Amino acid sequence: MVYVTEDFLETPHGKSSCVSCHNGNPAASDKQGAHEGLTALPGDSADVYCGRCHAEIVSTFETSLHFNQKGYFVRIANRTGFDIQGNPELMEHYNEECGKCHASCGQCHVSRPVSVQGGFVNGHKFDKPDRDDNCVACHGSRVGAEYLGQNEGFQPDLHRFKPGGGNCSFCHSGSEMHGSGTIYTYRYLKLEMPRCEDCHQDDEAANIYHQRHWSHESLPKLACQVCHSQPYKNCNGCHTGGAGITGSSYMKFKIAKNKFNLEAANRDYDYVTVRHIPIAPDTYASWGISDLANFSSEPTWKYATPHNIQKWTALTTVAEGQGCGENCHNSAEYYLLTSDLLNYEVEANQEIVMDDKL
């Protein structure tokens, strides 16, 4: 719906003429004529339109992963052995199935994302992204549901109830979203992405668990989520195909070795939480790629930062008389093991499984 509220006209953007951003033919007397030459989504050409006034932000926006989707292209190239961006036919499939999640200025600041059919958030008024209509519109099935406590039997993330914690911007800043000018190939390499330690540095030696698992000289370092996450959503074939991943998503909690090369982003943990991703050797068969030549070049269980943090979890709570690590150490339930994998996944995940830690 493209209903503009009258109070938009009082805002700085509303005082510009419509055609200055949308083109079209305002002299026409019918819908078809008026929309001739229309630029429905000026934010898709940010350098032409938004950049007139917001030049500084737009100058780095091409490095935003929300915009360039570099992470997707690199992952696909690693597995196929070539860059699909040079192949128009494959790009058509990509744009139809994956590219819809690309975000422009307008899809965060004016309307809902195209992937959920758009529509103005607030009568065309420009604003900071709305949690439910913008962020969760795309990041709803996992992150949003976890953070808001929408998965049956699990609690919302405790940060939600902090002052300001109702919005994603409580942790995720505009500079992270807009791109910094540095081209990243993976979202967790972004230095602008928040880490728990950014706020909780003072907690490093707060208790014996932190002393042993956070900064101990000779003991493994754990990502905070390893102790403080609840089970989270893992994906099968929700929006892709492939033999073995046709089931729906499921709640699971798995710890694995951190072999994700994230040291540059200060994510130098030894053990991290991992999430199953929907990929199989024949996932892109409908695109004409019958088999992924380098399928095992990347794990099918990926580094994850579940958004359902609790101070006390099943791992941090032990019965009276039990040792402090009773629920974690030697736990086949919580460790990612070879027995958790499908046959074709074994090689891809061999570096991260915890079989030798039991």
Add this chain to the structure above:
Amino acid sequence: MKQKNAVVSLLFLFSMSLLFYTGCTDKYEPTSPISGSGSSCVHCHLNAELLKEVATPIPPPTGEAGEG
């Protein structure tokens, strides 16, 4: 002579008013000032009832969308 001039002036003013009125295709009078060429866009896009009439229905999204 003076009477003739007055009649011509009145006729001129009348014809100019008529020309101005018929030349203006946009009758919308917004409560807030809108700059020139944008006025006809706003004429439709501020009118929810009209938009409902002329909008092309969009099918609802299916399945789980997005980057999780």
